[in-house]
Amino acid sequence: MQQESQKDIQDHLRDSLQDSLQHIPKTDKLLNALNAELKMVNPSLLKRITLEFLDAYRQELLEGGVLLDFSTCVKRIVATYQNATQKSLKPLINATGIVVHTNLGRSIFSEEILEEIKPILTQYNNLEYNLQKGSRGERYIHLQGQFKALLGAEDVLVVNNNAAAVFLILNTFAKGKEVIVSRGELIEIGGSFRIPRVMEDSGAILHEVGTTNKTHFKDYQEAISENSAMLFKAHKSNYAIEGFSEEVGFNELVKLARKYNLIDYYDLGSGYFSVLDSVFTGYEPSLETISALNPSLVSFSGDKLIGGAQAGIIFGKKALIDKLKQNQLLRMLRVDKFTIAALEATLSAYLKGNIKVIPTAQMLLRDKESLHALAQELAAQIPPNFNPQIIATKSYSGGGAMPSHYLESFGVAIFAKDLSVLKLDETKLEQHFRRYGIIARLENSALILDMRTLFKSDFTRIVESLKALL
Ligand SMILES: *Cc1c(COP(=O)(O)O)cnc(C)c1O
Numbered sequence: 001m002q003q004e005s006q007k008d009i010q011d012h013l014r015d016s017l018q019d020s021l022q023h024i025p026k027t028d029k030l031l032n033a034l035n036a037e038l039k040m041v042n043p044s045l046l047k048r049i050t051l052e053f054l055d056a057y058r059q060e061l062l063e064g065g066v067l068l069d070f071s072t073c074v075k076r077i078v079a080t081y082q083n084a085t086q087k088s089l090k091p092l093i094n095a096t097g098i099v100v101h102t103n104l105g106r107s108i109f110s111e112e113i114l115e116e117i118k119p120i121l122t123q124y125n126n127l128e129y130n131l132q133k134g135s136r137g138e139r140y141i142h143l144q145g146q147f148k149a150l151l152g153a154e155d156v157l158v159v160n161n162n163a164a165a166v167f168l169i170l171n172t173f174a175k176g177k178e179v180i181v182s183r184g185e186l187i188e189i190g191g192s193f194r195i196p197r198v199m200e201d202s203g204a205i206l207h208e209v210g211t212t213n214k215t216h217f218k219d220y221q222e223a224i225s226e227n228s229a230m231l232f233k234a235h236k237s238n239y240a241i242e243g244f245s246e247e248v249g250f251n252e253l254v255k256l257a258r259k260y261n262l263i264d265y266y267d268l269g270s271g272y273f274s275v276l277d278s279v280f281t282g283y284e285p286s287l288e289t290i291s292a293l294n295p296s297l298v299s300f301s302g303d304k305l306i307g308g309a310q311a312g313i314i315f316g317k318k319a320l321i322d323k324l325k326q327n328q329l330l331r332m333l334r335v336d337k338f339t340i341a342a343l344e345a346t347l348s349a350y351l352k353g354n355i356k357v358i359p360t361a362q363m364l365l366r367d368k369e370s371l372h373a374l375a376q377e378l379a380a381q382i383p384p385n386f387n388p389q390i391i392a393t394k395s396y397s398g399g400g401a402m403p404s405h406y407l408e409s410f411g412v413a414i415f416a417k418d419l420s421v422l423k424l425d426e427t428k429l430e431q432h433f434r435r436y437g438i439i440a441r442l443e444n445s446a447l448i449l450d451m452r453t454l455f456k457s458d459f460t461r462i463v464e465s466l467k468a469l470l
Contacts, residue, residue, distance in 0.1 A: 020061045024054060025073055033074050038081065046081055053077050093458045095433075095440040097409055097450025099363045100270075100399030102190060104439065106303040106310070109342065112357040113349070117341040127337045140325065142340050143313075146347040150273060151291040153315040157324055158302070158343065159333040163193050165299035165312030166267050167202050170230075172327045173263050173320070174204035177229035182215035183208050184247055185234040189269075189400065195234055204229070213245040217252055224260050231257045235269035237400030254293050263296040263320065270401040271300030271313070273350050279364045283402045296320055302339070304399035307360025308346035309339045363452055364397060368408055374451040375410040381463045385470060387418040395452035409452040416445040422469060429469075436465035 030050055035041060053076060057068070068076075094104050130137035140157055147156035159165050170179065179199060186208065188194040199206045207228070209219040220231060231253045250266050257264035272279075274286040287306075290298055295316055302311030312333075314321065324330065346358055355361045375390045382388040391413045394406035416426045424432075426447045433440050433447070438461065441448045449462065 097395030155318040170202035272305035309342035
């Protein structure tokens with residue numbers, strides 16, 4: 001009797017399941033509806049997403065899930081499709097005051113630079129073509145003239161990024177040989193680039209000298225042996241040793257290397273042209289100053305303080321750069337026309353003294369008066385409910401330059417106490433800003449928008465995002 005009724009229940013369940021499964025929409029019918037809804041589609045992607053949806057839906061029903069009506073099915077597939085076809089990179093507003101912010105894409109380009117490089121990218125070009133001879137040309141020729149003119153260096157080579165430059169130089173000149181480095185400069189940058197590890201992978205043998213806080217000239221001198229290839233100096237970039245410390249200047253390493261017929265190499269990290277002297281003097285030497293030492297090799301990034309594209313720029317002695325060009329690795333580290341075009345336009349602006357088209361330089365050079373005026377302008381546009389205050393702030397060049405020195409700036413602050421009436425606090429406001437693509441700074445119960453990295457064209461979005469909270 002009991003068995004009988006259980007069987008009844010099972011039969012009933014099976015019947016209703018059959019019924020449910022029959023209600024799953026047919027693929028063709030769904031695709032027609034989807035095509036009408038989405039207008040322009042990638043047919044194979046849409047079909048794959050639809051089939052995946054139907055599989056998952058069938059599985060859900062088998063596990064006791066509920067039936068969906070046709071339009072709900074269409075809606076869900078449309079959402080998945082739109083998600084799959086969305087771009088991942090999004091423009092953001094940098095209100096942090098850190099000019100070269102690696103997480104936010106480092107240096108940005110101006111409309112003028114983009115207009116200038118547009119013909120190179122939308123048309124064929126002489127990337128590796130010698131127009132005079134009508135034959136194959138050299139990719140590395142392009143940026144040479146401009147860099148040489150700016151730096152007064154014998155030769156220049158541009159690779160994919162500065163990390164690649166460091167690796168290429170060590171691999172070319174110090175494989176199986178000793179590289180002498182101060183213990184105070186065995187740095188890690190950005191979590192993945194560690195000098196000792198890069199040395200090891202390049203085949204170079206690390207010879208540490210000195211101590212963490214003090215390295216003397218004689219430490220380098222005493223470490224030199226017949227197995228030494230190079231005296232290496234690394235910019236400390238993201239830290240500074242305060243107090244009882246001493247390091248040997250690159251000028252002394254250049255002299256010492258020359259005396260013992262070794263290569264001196266400075267991994268400079270950032271590097272800036274002397275038009276920015278007013279920002280960095282006393283903290284960082286300009287590229288021109290370093291080049292005037294007549295060093296063997298120096299490398300720095302293309303998208304840090306010079307404000308161009310991601311690249312590793314190597315300059316120094318022609319004989320050494322010729323050797324770098326013979327290393328097979330160079331083929332793997334080579335730069336694209338995008339990079340060359342963007343860097344060329346940036347360098348051309350420096351050569352012409354037209355640095356207003358280089359946003360990184362512009363932001364670094366902003367003076368207190370103009371920053372204050374910008375802050376006033378933004379504060380005036382913000383709804384009074386937020387009680388925006390103009391405050392003095394500390395902004396940073398970023399990119400590993402002057403890690404312990406700030407640039408005086410002004411910002412607009414919105415304080416927690418003024419947010420409570422709106423049932424908000426500063427962390428909620430910070431999250432809200434992020435949803436609008438605005439990256440701001442939290443400090444002492446306030447949310448701060450630093451003017452050094454903002455443009456007037458950013459104000460509309462900032463003001464609109466705040467209005468949306470009222
Ligand atoms: C930033 C930096 C690097 C890495 O340069 P990328 O262009 O990011 O590859 C290497 N060395 C130093 C000292 C740096 O500051």
